[in-house]
Amino acid sequence: MKKIFLFIFVMCVSIMINAEELSSLRGDHPLDEVSKVAEKKNWAKDGEPISRNYVQQPPLIPHKIKGYQINLKFNKCLSCHSWKKYRESGATKISQTHFKDRDGNDLAEVSARRYFCTQCHVPQANAKPLVENTFKPVDAVKN
Amino acid sequence: MTLGKKIFSGTLITGFILGIIFWGGFNWTLELTNSLSFCTSCHEMRDNVYPEYQNTVHYSNRTGVRAECPDCHVPREWIHKIIRKVEASRELYHKVVGTIDTPEKFEQYRLTMALSEWKRMKSVDSRECRNCHDYESMDFVDQGRRAVKAHSTGLDEGKTCIDCHKGIAHQLPKGWEEAAAKAGL
Numbered sequence: 001m002k003k004i005f006l007f008i009f010v011m012c013v014s015i016m017i018n019a020e021e022l023s024s025l026r027g028d029h030p031l032d033e034v035s036k037v038a039e040k041k042n043w044a045k046d047g048e049p050i051s052r053n054y055v056q057q058p059p060l061i062p063h064k065i066k067g068y069q070i071n072l073k074f075n076k077c078l079s080c081h082s083w084k085k086y087r088e089s090g091a092t093k094i095s096q097t098h099f100k101d102r103d104g105n106d107l108a109e110v111s112a113r114r115y116f117c118t119q120c121h122v123p124q125a126n127a128k129p130l131v132e133n134t135f136k137p138v139d140a141v142k143n
Numbered sequence: 144m145t146l147g148k149k150i151f152s153g154t155l156i157t158g159f160i161l162g163i164i165f166w167g168g169f170n171w172t173l174e175l176t177n178s179l180s181f182c183t184s185c186h187e188m189r190d191n192v193y194p195e196y197q198n199t200v201h202y203s204n205r206t207g208v209r210a211e212c213p214d215c216h217v218p219r220e221w222i223h224k225i226i227r228k229v230e231a232s233r234e235l236y237h238k239v240v241g242t243i244d245t246p247e248k249f250e251q252y253r254l255t256m257a258l259s260e261w262k263r264m265k266s267v268d269s270r271e272c273r274n275c276h277d278y279e280s281m282d283f284v285d286q287g288r289r290a291v292k293a294h295s296t297g298l299d300e301g302k303t304c305i306d307c308h309k310g311i312a313h314q315l316p317k318g319w320e321e322a323a324a325k326a327g328l
């Protein structure tokens with residue numbers, strides 16, 4: 001008896017789902033249609049540094065980072081952005097915040113909690129925001 | 144023609160043809176050892192440096208132009224290639240005794256091997272890189288900001304490819320910067 005009820009219930013629900021159109025941020029289209037293939041996003045090429053929108057924002061990466069490895073043996077980002085190398089490479093040096101451990105003590109090397117750069121810093125691509133917003137940076141940061 | 148002359152000319156012609164066969168065979172065998180499949184037939188290479196290389200631009204890129212093991216590690220000119228092949232007997236020896244046949248042993252020797260390769264490349268002014276990458280034909284208009292700066296100043300300073308592009312194909316060993324600086328690389 002229970003099984004028959006369950007079966008009927010599942011059938012009703014599936015008919016209901018098929019009847020409505022599932023809407024999402026990617027636009028309305030019925031479930032049984034082949035969805036549009038998302039257009040390929042290209043990484044932004046090497047460019048000028050991008051200004052921040054708020055003071056604590058981890059700056060965006062204005063160049064491609066394809067194939068850059070960060071592992072225990074080697075950190076590709078630091079090969080240009082470390083305090084030792086930034087002048088020679090012409091890159092922005094990592095800020096002093098990268099040398100503090102979680103208790104606020106100052107360290108001599110990059111803190112382990114800031115070693116994996118791409119946890120906070122990202123490169124850019126030609127991906128438009130899915131939701132429009134009216135965010136404006138503070139005057140002090142705007143340029 | 145006298146018999147002597149016939150034998151002489153016959154030997155000459157036969158010798159010439161045999162020479163072509165043997166020389167061709169020698170070169171063909173040599174080229175067999177100059178391929179990715181041959182290099183990766185050793186598990187030391189197949190399990191360590193080959194997967195690392197597969198993540199890099201020399202393995203897979205937009206145009207599909209690939210640089211395989213011999214393109215960077217074996218000189219193209221015949222005389223240098225033969226010298227390198229003779230030196231490769233050292234590698235055969237180490238394969239037999241199993242110097243780097245486990246991942247731990249490989250990591251132990253990674254720095255030594257890397258320094259040896261960097262030293263070789265620097266001593267020939269990155270000749271193997273220049274097999275494909277010709278500085279004179281580089282179009283700086285197409286290069287990114289950082290590349291233009293590095294190439295136009297660095298190479299004028301007398302730097303060679305391997306000075307900046309260490310780790311382009313395989314993972315860098317631990318402690319490579321200090322060791323390379325100490326070795327003057």
